[in-house]
Amino acid sequence: MQKTTARLVLRPPVLDDLDSLFAIYGDPATNRFNPSGPLSSIEQAQWLLNGWIAHWKAHGYGQWVICTRESPDDIIGFGGIDARKYLDVERLNLGYRFGTQAWGKGFATELSQAALDYAFTELHVPEVFAVVRPHHQASIRVLEKVGMLRIDTLDDVPGQAASLVYRLRREDAAPGRY
Template sequence: MIIETSRMLLRPVERDDIDDLVRLDSDPLVMRFVSSGDATPRSTIEDWVVPRAQTELRTGRGGMWTVIDRRYGAFLGWVSLRAPRHSSRPELELSYRLRREYWGRGLATEAARIVTDRAFTDLAAQRLFASATSTHTASRRVMEKLGMRVCGIHVGDEYDPHGFGEVEYDLLREDWQRRNAVWPSSTDLTA
C-alpha cells in the first residue's frame, strides 16, 4: 500500500532502502534517545529490521513505510507499526524516525497519523501504543498531537535500558473514533 499526501509518499520498506536506513541510524543525534547515539549495525537492518517489517506487512500485523519527500523524492525517514511479541491483544506499537534536517516541520506527526489511521481501519487494532524517553519532548509531542495519553512510566527497568526514564503513551480505538469525528482523516491531507 502506497499512501500520498501533499508533502510525502509512504511506501512499504524495500531492500533498496537499506543504505538510507543505515545512514539514518548512523547519525548520533537521530539515535541519541534510541541507543545513546550508537549506530544500528548494517547487518541488523539487513537481516532483522527489513525482513521483519516485510513479514508484518504481508501478514497484516503492521509494517514499516519509508517516508519520501513527494516534491524531490528524498528519503525523509520511516514510520512503522509492529505487533508486540509479548502480547496476544489486538494492539500495535507505533515508531518513527526522521533525518534530523527534517525535524520540526510536522512530518513525523503527519506520517504517524497516516499509519495510526491504518492501524484502526485496516489492521483492526484495539490499542496503539508508543514510547519515548522522558527527555525526548519532540517525540512525546508527536504522540500527544495524535491524541495519545500517558499510560505508563518506566524507570530503571527493561524498558529503560539507558536510564533516561521511558514514558509510554497509548490510544484506544474508541478515543481514535472520537478524534476522527472532529479531525480530518489522514486521507483528507492530500491536495
Template sequence: MKIQTDRFILREILPTDIDGMYELDSNPEVHKYLGNQPIGHKEQLVDVINFIRQQYLDHGIGRWAIIDKKTQDFVGWAGLKFVTNDTNNHIHYYDLGYRLIQRYWGKGIATEVAQACLQYGFEQLNLKEIYAMADANNEGSNHILRKLGFRQIESFDLEGILHFWYKIEKSEFIAK
C-alpha cells in the first residue's frame, strides 16, 4: 500500500519507524493539543505501532508514515482511521488525522498529504463522508481542515477541552 504526492510517499507504518515515531511523540510541542502527554520511552511505541498495523488488517486502512521522497526521512504520519469507539456521539466512522515532527511544520506538508488521504478515501474506498476533529485552540490544524474543504458541524467537550467536529462529504471534495 503506497500513495505518492509530489514530495512524499505515504506507506504503512513499520516497526523500523520507531525512531521517527519517538522524535514525533516525545516532543511536548507536538502534544500540546493532544492531551499534553508526550511519551518518555521508545518502548511505549511498540504497542502503538502494533495497534496501527492491526488496523490495516482489521479495517484495511490506518495511519500511514509520511516519507520524504528526496531524503527518505520519516516526517510524521497521516491517514484515515476507522473509529470503532464512541467519540462525540459518533461511532464507526472514518477519521482523517495527521501529525508531523515539529521541524517539518509550516511547509504545507499536512495539507498535501491530507489531500491525498481524502482522495484515497473517496476514490479508492468510495467513502461517502470523512470526519475530523481538532482542539478549538489549535489554529494550525483548524486552518488545514477548513482549507481541505471540511465544514465545522459541531463543537464538543473532549476531556474538558473544547474541540471542533468536522465533516466533508464525497460530493464536496475537490481532488487537486
C-alpha cells in the first residue's frame, strides 16, 4: 500500500530495494547509535528485507521504502510501523533510518507523522511505541515533536544504558488529529 505525504512517497519494500537497504543500513554513520552496528554483509541486508516483505504479507503494513516526491526512484530511507518484540512483549513500533543525505530536512518527522496517522486511522490501534537510545537527541526530538511521550526504559542492550521507550495513545494525540 503506497502512501504519500507533502514531500514523501512511502511504499512497501520489494526485492529490488536490497542494494539501497544495504547502503543505508551498512553505513557506519547511520548506525552511530545502533549498538549492533552497521550491517556487514549483503546477506544480512537480504535477511532484513525478507523479514520486512514477510511482515507486509502477514499483516498488510510494515516498514516503508521512503523516497521524495521530487525523485520517486531514489531511496532516501526506510521506516514505518511494524510488530516488534520489546524483550518478551510484542508492540506496534515506530522506527526509521535515513541515509545521511536526508538528515536535517524534517523527513523523519514527516514519516513519523504519516506512520502514526496510518496506525490510528487505518489500523485503528490504540497506541504506538518507539524505542530510542538515550543519547540519540535527534530521534528523541522527532518522537517528542510528533507527540510521543517517554513512558519507560528498556534494558535491551546488555552492558549499556537502557533504551528510552516512547508511546503515543490515540486518546493523547492532538485533539481531532485521529
